[in-house]
Amino acid sequence: MNNDAHAPLQIHDEALRCADGRLLAATWYEPAPELGPVRAVAVVSCAMAVSRGFYRAFAEWLSARGYAVLCYDYRGIGDSLTGKVTAEPARLRDWAKYDMGAALHAAERRRRIEQDAQGAPVALLWVGHSFGGNAVGLVPGAERIDAILGVAAQAADWRFWSGVPRLKTWAFFHLLLPVLTRAFGRAPTWVLGPRAAALPPRAALEWARWGRRRGFMFGDETLRAELGYHRIGATVHLWDVADDHQFGPAAAVDELARRFTAAKLERRTLEPRAIGARAIGHFAPFRRDLGERIWPLLLTPLEAATPALAARLG
Secondary structure (H helix, E strand, O other): OOOOOOOOEEEEEEEEEOOOOOEEEEEEEEEOHHHOOOOEEEEEEOOOOEOHHHHHHHHHHHHHOOEEEEEEOOOOOHHHOOOOHHHOOOOHHHHHHHHHHHHHHHHHHHHHHHHHHHOOOOEEEEEEEOHHHHOHHHOOOHHHOOEEEEEOOOOOOHHHOOHHHHHHHHHHHHHHHHHHHHHHOOEOHHHOOOOEOOEOHHHHHHHHHHHHOOOHHHHOHHHOOOOOHHHOOOEEEEEEEOOOOOOOOHHHHHHHHOOOOOOEEEEEEEOHHHHOOOOOOOOHHHOHHHHHHHHHHHHHHHHHHOHHHHHHHO
């Protein structure tokens, strides 16, 4: 296994075509041929309103381990935004069904190519940050994923927060997010977090509705037929970040974990002291400065617990 984050890579952009015809901006990060064949394929799914470029350092690190890594922008975000964000009709369920579905389809196609070329199985890993992890059970075909790493992926019902953050989260979903979205025709960047782009209006309002419901998206009756978490038999590791009180408290991650009833599930907590840091928070797990201390902690146990990954990466 090559753990050199500066190993030679191949990076190229690709347009993903969704089932409804929309095109998404995407980038592949792959080990250079001199590092040997691709050992596994990975999809990196972004947090709410965050563009794929934020995950570049992590994708490069994964690629140096032998993964072919696909990063992509949801419709209306980053390079997948066409026209004005205020005119973008996407909902969160569209990101899951169509955009995540297109990314999974592209990763499966790449896996088949590698398996045919190598004559050996190639595993598929899904890495989901926040929304990118909590929506995986809405993705058509998600049961074909071998391993899922969720980082601060949660059921974002305000009731799972506590103390002052609970009051802030209640106000965010009941007042701030819906009012600002209707006033500006989008959720402005300054209300979403330091890494976020403006959020399309229908996506923002659906997020607000889910955040007010008991159980988040799991309380939305219109999604009942789409929920496939119980069909996922993958190895699933869900991590909360101990000092992420604003976006991903442990209780909200626990609630998401309850939905993976058929998975080989582990719940883990990332503590700042485990990497010698004073703080981590919601976004730092994917920043290069802290990430190279964090990523082995996240990936090594998941790879060891997933036979299809351990066989090629162990």
